[in-house]
Amino acid sequence: MTQGVTIAGKVAIAGIGQTRFGKGLEPSERELACMAIDAAIRDAGIAPGEVDGLASYTLEATPDFELVRDLGLGPLHFFSQVGHGGGAGPGAVGQAAMAVATGQARAAVVWRSRKRSAAASRVWAQTSTVLEDHWKWSRPSGLLRPVDEVAMLAQRYIHEHGAIASALARIAVTLRDYACANPAAQMHGRPITAADYHASRMVADPLRLFDNCLESDGAAALVLLPADRAGKDCVVVEAFAQGLVTGHQSMADFHRPDPLKSSSHVTAAKLWSMTRFTPADVQVAQFYDAFSPLILFSLEAYGFAPSGAAARFVEEGGIGPAGRLPCNTSGGSLSEAYLHGFNLIVEAVRQLRGQASTQVANAGLALVTGCDATPNSALLLRRQA
Amino acid sequence: MIADIPLPSRHGPFEQGLWAALDRGELAHQHCAACDSWHFPPRWRCHCGGALEYRPVSGKAHLWSWTQVHPPVLPAFAPFAPYVVGIAELVEAPGLRMVGSLLIAADDPINRVQPAQLRIGMPLAAVVREIAPGLPWPAWQIIETEQPAGEAS
Numbered sequence: 001m002t003q004g005v006t007i008a009g010k011v012a013i014a015g016i017g018q019t020r021f022g023k024g025l026e027p028s029e030r031e032l033a034c035m036a037i038d039a040a041i042r043d044a045g046i047a048p049g050e051v052d053g054l055a056s057y058t059l060e061a062t063p064d065f066e067l068v069r070d071l072g073l074g075p076l077h078f079f080s081q082v083g084h085g086g087g088a089g090p091g092a093v094g095q096a097a098m099a100v101a102t103g104q105a106r107a108a109v110v111w112r113s114r115k116r117s118a119a120a121s122r123v124w125a126q127t128s129t130v131l132e133d134h135w136k137w138s139r140p141s142g143l144l145r146p147v148d149e150v151a152m153l154a155q156r157y158i159h160e161h162g163a164i165a166s167a168l169a170r171i172a173v174t175l176r177d178y179a180c181a182n183p184a185a186q187m188h189g190r191p192i193t194a195a196d197y198h199a200s201r202m203v204a205d206p207l208r209l210f211d212n213c214l215e216s217d218g219a220a221a222l223v224l225l226p227a228d229r230a231g232k233d234c235v236v237v238e239a240f241a242q243g244l245v246t247g248h249q250s251m252a253d254f255h256r257p258d259p260l261k262s263s264s265h266v267t268a269a270k271l272w273s274m275t276r277f278t279p280a281d282v283q284v285a286q287f288y289d290a291f292s293p294l295i296l297f298s299l300e301a302y303g304f305a306p307s308g309a310a311a312r313f314v315e316e317g318g319i320g321p322a323g324r325l326p327c328n329t330s331g332g333s334l335s336e337a338y339l340h341g342f343n344l345i346v347e348a349v350r351q352l353r354g355q356a357s358t359q360v361a362n363a364g365l366a367l368v369t370g371c372d373a374t375p376n377s378a379l380l381l382r383r384q385a
Numbered sequence: 386m387i388a389d390i391p392l393p394s395r396h397g398p399f400e401q402g403l404w405a406a407l408d409r410g411e412l413a414h415q416h417c418a419a420c421d422s423w424h425f426p427p428r429w430r431c432h433c434g435g436a437l438e439y440r441p442v443s444g445k446a447h448l449w450s451w452t453q454v455h456p457p458v459l460p461a462f463a464p465f466a467p468y469v470v471g472i473a474e475l476v477e478a479p480g481l482r483m484v485g486s487l488l489i490a491a492d493d494p495i496n497r498v499q500p501a502q503l504r505i506g507m508p509l510a511a512v513v514r515e516i517a518p519g520l521p522w523p524a525w526q527i528i529e530t531e532q533p534a535g536e537a538s
């Protein structure tokens with residue numbers, strides 16, 4: 001049941017744009033942002049000067065005023081950024097959608113640009129000598145990388161619910177198969193098998209190389225317009241939620257009675273309270289997948305599998321093209337590109353437009369989630385005929 | 386001690402009692418007398434609104450989870466990789482957990498323990514040792530490595 005006033009159906013994602021994805025791309029991060037935003041604006045069929053709102057991740061290095069100058073946007077009346085890395089994407093879209101729904105902005109662009117594929121620029125490798133933030137409690141003991149932190153939760157999940165290795169292999173192979181159908185994916189043309197997964201090197205026990213997202217350069221962008229401006233057949237924001245469960249600290253989230261009940265659980269509860277739809281109505285999902293166990297955790301948090309049952313859901317083919325819930329259908333962060341999840345949102349729009357490389361028949365309702373291991377967010381998108 | 390690792394600042398808010406105890410070679414955490422709850426990481430006050438006071442803890446814990454970290458890692462840790470890191474859940478309260486190295490002997494390097502020796506739930510004891518000059522931090526000594534009788538290996 002819905003609670004009071006919502007943004008349901010009021011805002012359309014009227015334009016999408018993306019650059020090439022790859023390692024070591026030539027253009028600068030700022031130029032990549034310009035290319036993706038320009039493509040999204042043209043896709044929406046508006047003039048750059050109509051854009052009066054910008055939203056992005058706090059991860060961005062490019063100030064919004066540079067993009068306004070580069071692209072001829074503005075004047076702006078809404079500009080915001082959302083924190084917590086991979087938890088931010090659906091939140092940035094949701095905040096911009098609230099601005100468009102309330103008239104604070106008439107046309108908003110949400111964007112993500114990343115040129116970080118060089119190993120030396122990995123965020124965890126830039127850790128300072130003296131830690132002031134919450135990572136002071138774990139990094140000095142050698143728990144250094146995001147994958148190490150997710151491995152701790154995966155190991156605990158295995159202790160509580162049983163083995164997940166076959167399910168993780170199935171996730172890696174399924175997403176790679178989707179990427180092989182998607183010419184834009186970084187791993188297009190490079191299929192893998194379950195045997196390849198099990199033979200890949202251990203990175204942080206129980207997680208292997210193929211449980212990790214790609215290192216990518218690239219950018220993607222969306223244009224939000226009031227739904228009544230977007231034409232008859234459009235993709236609208238049905239619901240949006242953010243969530244930060246009490247006691248959660250980003251990634252190294254070990255200090256609550258049950259860290260396996262992540263912020264996704266409160267995000268999901270809020271999301272489903274904002275719409276008449278339920279998980280049973282969702283036809284395609286894009287779960288944040290920097291590490292493959294996050295898909296298992298998210299399947300349970302958002303109500304697609306009971307607690308402890310996500311591995312079986314995956315092993316039975318549930319996330320494949322013929323499954324109950326095709327997931328990460330462009331290849332996701334494991335096999336299309338890693339833009340902290342923003343390409344997942346673009347793929348959800350393509351599915352609802354009927355333009356996906358692995359198209360889910362008659363997709364009318366799509367879920368997109370942010371990182372399960374950080375304070376996060378989710379979007380429910382709907383095709384409006 | 387391992388040279389050039391990232392180190393925790395000792396000057397964060399609400400932490401003085403933690404560092405004071407570690408400097409004595411002891412472990413203490415914030416406790417709320419009003420609702421008898423324990424808290425870590427340090428915070429302003431209890432979720433019940435009660436005041437928090439540092440009290441010594443037993444140092445007894447159980448292994449809550451672990452991982453073995455394989456390369457590539459920060460250069461300072463590279464000579465030790467792969468190495469195991471654990472999460473110890475203190476007996477004082479569910480959720481009162483600390484990340485730390487796992488040890489057989491109190492002066493072991495961080496990479497002596499092997500995954501095959503680990504069992505989630507196994508008992509641990511805190512060992513406060515310097516991770517840098519003048520910077521004490523708890524590691525966790527395995528105080529029983531045998532499988533309990535009757536449990537398959």
Ligand SMILES: [Zn+2]
Binds near residue numbers: 419420422431433435
């Ligand atoms: Zn209290």
